[in-house]
Amino acid sequence: MVYIVSWDEFVDRSVQLFRADPDSTRYVVKYRHCDGKLVLKVTDNKECLKFKTDQAQEAKKMEKLNNIFFTLMARGPDVDLSEVTGKEPMETQPAKKGRGRKQ
Numbered sequence: 001m002v003y004i005v006s007w008d009e010f011v012d013r014s015v016q017l018f019r020a021d022p023d024s025t026r027y028v029v030k031y032r033h034c035d036g037k038l039v040l041k042v043t044d045n046k047e048c049l050k051f052k053t054d055q056a057q058e059a060k061k062m063e064k065l066n067n068i069f070f071t072l073m074a075r076g077p078d079v080d081l082s083e084v085t086g087k088e089p090m091e092t093q094p095a096k097k098g099r100g101r102k103q
Helices: 007-020 058-075
Strands: 026-032 037-043 048-053
Touching: 007 037, 007 048, 007 058, 037 058
Parallel strands: none
Antiparallel strands: 026 037, 037 048
């Protein structure tokens, strides 16, 4: 198993792996306090993606990845992840107007 060095590449490839086969994809988080290492693994039994870090800043990124996977599992693999990731969707959609209450 090879570790992916770039966080963004790990997230993108993990989401692609989940969308390709959501029923057999697993996401594992392992933390070793004695080493201070956090290891994330996403696998579908054919391909295994791993990311390792010892930086405390990466914990926030891991929380965002958890939210992405929760969204994919709850709403389905075809959901638009722009509201979770904060990134703009591929196709720009017009802003919705009239969010306030009518009087």
